Amino acid sequence: MSIPEVPRRSWIQRWHVKGIAVTGLLLVLLVASSRMTGVDVGMFFSNFGQFLNLLVRMSHPAWEYTNVIVQPLLETIQMAILGTTIGAALAVPFAILSASNLIHNRFLRGLTRLFLDLVRTLPDLLLAAIFVAVFGIGSTAGVVTLAIFSFGMVSKLFYEVIETIDMGSLEALTSVGASKVTIIWYAVLPQILNQFVSYFLYTLEINVRASTVLGYLGAGGIGVFLQRSLNEFNYSQTAVIILATLAVVLVIDGISNHLRRVLL
Amino acid sequence: MEEAPIISFKHVNKIYSNGTVGLKDINFEIPQGQFLVVVGLSGAGKSTLLRTINRMHEITSGEIKIDGEPIQTYKGQALRLLRRKIGMIFQGFNLVNRSSVERNVLSGRVSYYPTWKTLCGLFTQADREMAVRSLQRVNLADKLYTRADELSGGQQQRVAIARTLMQEPKIILADEPVASLDPLTTKAVMDTLQRLNREDNITVIVNLHSVPLARQYADRIIGLQAGQLVYDRPISEVTEADLNDIYVTEAVQA
Numbered sequence: 001m002s003i004p005e006v007p008r009r010s011w012i013q014r015w016h017v018k019g020i021a022v023t024g025l026l027l028v029l030l031v032a033s034s035r036m037t038g039v040d041v042g043m044f045f046s047n048f049g050q051f052l053n054l055l056v057r058m059s060h061p062a063w064e065y066t067n068v069i070v071q072p073l074l075e076t077i078q079m080a081i082l083g084t085t086i087g088a089a090l091a092v093p094f095a096i097l098s099a100s101n102l103i104h105n106r107f108l109r110g111l112t113r114l115f116l117d118l119v120r121t122l123p124d125l126l127l128a129a130i131f132v133a134v135f136g137i138g139s140t141a142g143v144v145t146l147a148i149f150s151f152g153m154v155s156k157l158f159y160e161v162i163e164t165i166d167m168g169s170l171e172a173l174t175s176v177g178a179s180k181v182t183i184i185w186y187a188v189l190p191q192i193l194n195q196f197v198s199y200f201l202y203t204l205e206i207n208v209r210a211s212t213v214l215g216y217l218g219a220g221g222i223g224v225f226l227q228r229s230l231n232e233f234n235y236s237q238t239a240v241i242i243l244a245t246l247a248v249v250l251v252i253d254g255i256s257n258h259l260r261r262v263l264l
Numbered sequence: 265m266e267e268a269p270i271i272s273f274k275h276v277n278k279i280y281s282n283g284t285v286g287l288k289d290i291n292f293e294i295p296q297g298q299f300l301v302v303v304g305l306s307g308a309g310k311s312t313l314l315r316t317i318n319r320m321h322e323i324t325s326g327e328i329k330i331d332g333e334p335i336q337t338y339k340g341q342a343l344r345l346l347r348r349k350i351g352m353i354f355q356g357f358n359l360v361n362r363s364s365v366e367r368n369v370l371s372g373r374v375s376y377y378p379t380w381k382t383l384c385g386l387f388t389q390a391d392r393e394m395a396v397r398s399l400q401r402v403n404l405a406d407k408l409y410t411r412a413d414e415l416s417g418g419q420q421q422r423v424a425i426a427r428t429l430m431q432e433p434k435i436i437l438a439d440e441p442v443a444s445l446d447p448l449t450t451k452a453v454m455d456t457l458q459r460l461n462r463e464d465n466i467t468v469i470v471n472l473h474s475v476p477l478a479r480q481y482a483d484r485i486i487g488l489q490a491g492q493l494v495y496d497r498p499i500s501e502v503t504e505a506d507l508n509d510i511y512v513t514e515a516v517q518a
């Protein structure tokens with residue numbers, strides 16, 4: 001009776017050398033970085049009292065202030081929708097140019113991806129600061145910031161979706177004699193549309209949240225009022241703003257989650 | 265049958281970029297209106313041969329002529345016009361699953377329109393009616409508005425044939441069109457191809473793995489082995505033993 005030939009695992013595989021090494025390395029990095037940055041966990045607890053103090057002062061929301069912030073809240077939502085739409089629309093052609101299954105020219109693809117990587121490295125707060133300087137305080141700066149931020153994020157998500165599509169229908173349309181653009185329209189778009197919309201909504205959620213912070217830099221919307229109330233130590237107004245923002249974010253998240261579920 | 269051939273291969277070689285020999289010195293001609301079946305084991309080069317005809321694959325050397333014209337130099341619009349007159353049917357149907365049957369069928373017509381019109385979906389009424397007629401020919405007119413992925417495999421393949429009909433092709437290439445279908449649907453699909461061949465005088469070239477099917481439908485059978493044309497007979501001269509030879513000798517060599 002002969003034992004069937006089975007491939008042997010190397011000792012590296014047998015003792016899970018890679019997994020153990022990576023875990024060890026991560027632990028070392030974690031400890032080292034907390035040492036170097038001087039994070040003091042103790043301080044978190046010793047200053048906890050101040051946090052409670054703040055909460056107490058915010059516990060009497062000035063409800064009449066709600067009327068004032070409805071308008072800026074709407075502006076925040078509009079900024080998010082506009083910025084996300086512009087960014088996502090611009091992302092589509094770039095995503096197509098970055099997809100390895102559509103563009104076989106490595107140079108072109110590499111160039112587009114490099115550009116997208118660069119855009120993604122720009123922090124949104126930095127963008128907001130720059131555009132407030134360029135366009136002045138107001139929602140234009142916010143919209144442009146959000147557009148660029150969404151563009152960078154969405155284009156990567158989009159081209160990763162494109163790279164997973166079934167290529168059969170593209171082959172069929174090529175054999176029919178369709179032009180490249182027609183092929184993309186007929187064979188690529190129907191396959192990716194749902195996921196595109198889903199990622200669009202996901203980015204919108206993030207942008208509604210982000211735009212409240214951007215306003216803090218003067219880029220329009222509710223953030224402007226948030227900053228004002230904090231500067232004036234008017235915590236009863238701050239409380240209203242935070243609660244209202246929370247409500248809006250929850251509603252938008254709810255709607256977009258529902259739409260995504262329906263779509264996918 | 266002595267008119268000029270619709271397709272001719274002269275010393276055609278195809279070597280893939282990784283060095284695999286796809287086709288080796290292929291010479292043969294196909295007259296207009298023939299039902300040609302290509303047989304051979306997996307990896308023999310059947311798909312490669314088919315795809316050189318509509319330039320989905322480029323050949324390395326030699327010459328392929330269609331309607332007497334060498335096709336190797338075609339580019340852009342000329343290439344698209346060449347592909348327009350050659351329909352192609354795939355083993356995997358290759359429909360756009362999320363689109364309706366109607367849209368899939370109409371997509372076979374796009375090469376008759378400028379790109380911008382195809383983007384706006386500006387098909388003429390005549391072409392929309394043609395889509396219905398094409399579906400009627402494959403007995404699927406009632407599925408016009410169904411989503412493609414809601415159809416069975418055999419139905420999807422017939423939609424693919426309807427799409428091809430929209431091209432008004434002179435040639436249909438079918439790469440193992442029935443490999444994933446049950447016997448009954450196989451018959452429906454093969455009968456459809458035969459009907460198009462007889463009624464519309466479309467030249468049909470089909471890759472098949474099944475010897476009985478090849479014998480039942482072909483006017484002529486050619487056999488490939490490791491990229492070479494090793495067999496070429498009209499159906500009247502084909503014997504069971506010949507065909508078994510194509511498979512057996514190859515299996516022995518392998």
Ligand SMILES: Nc1ncnc2c1ncn2[C@@H]1O[C@H](COP(=O)(O)OP(=O)(O)OP(=O)(O)O)[C@@H](O)[C@H]1O
Pocket residue numbers: 280281282284285286304305306307308309310311312313
């Ligand atoms: N894109 C490619 N790159 C490299 N080699 C390829 C490529 N496509 C096919 N080949 C090789 O060319 C040879 C012929 O392949 P082909 O697909 O034409 O065979 P086939 O007769 O259609 O086989 P099957 O019956 O399995 O479909 C095979 O050896 C295959 O591995």
Ligand SMILES: [Mg+2]
Pocket residue numbers: 310311312439
């Ligand atoms: Mg094949």
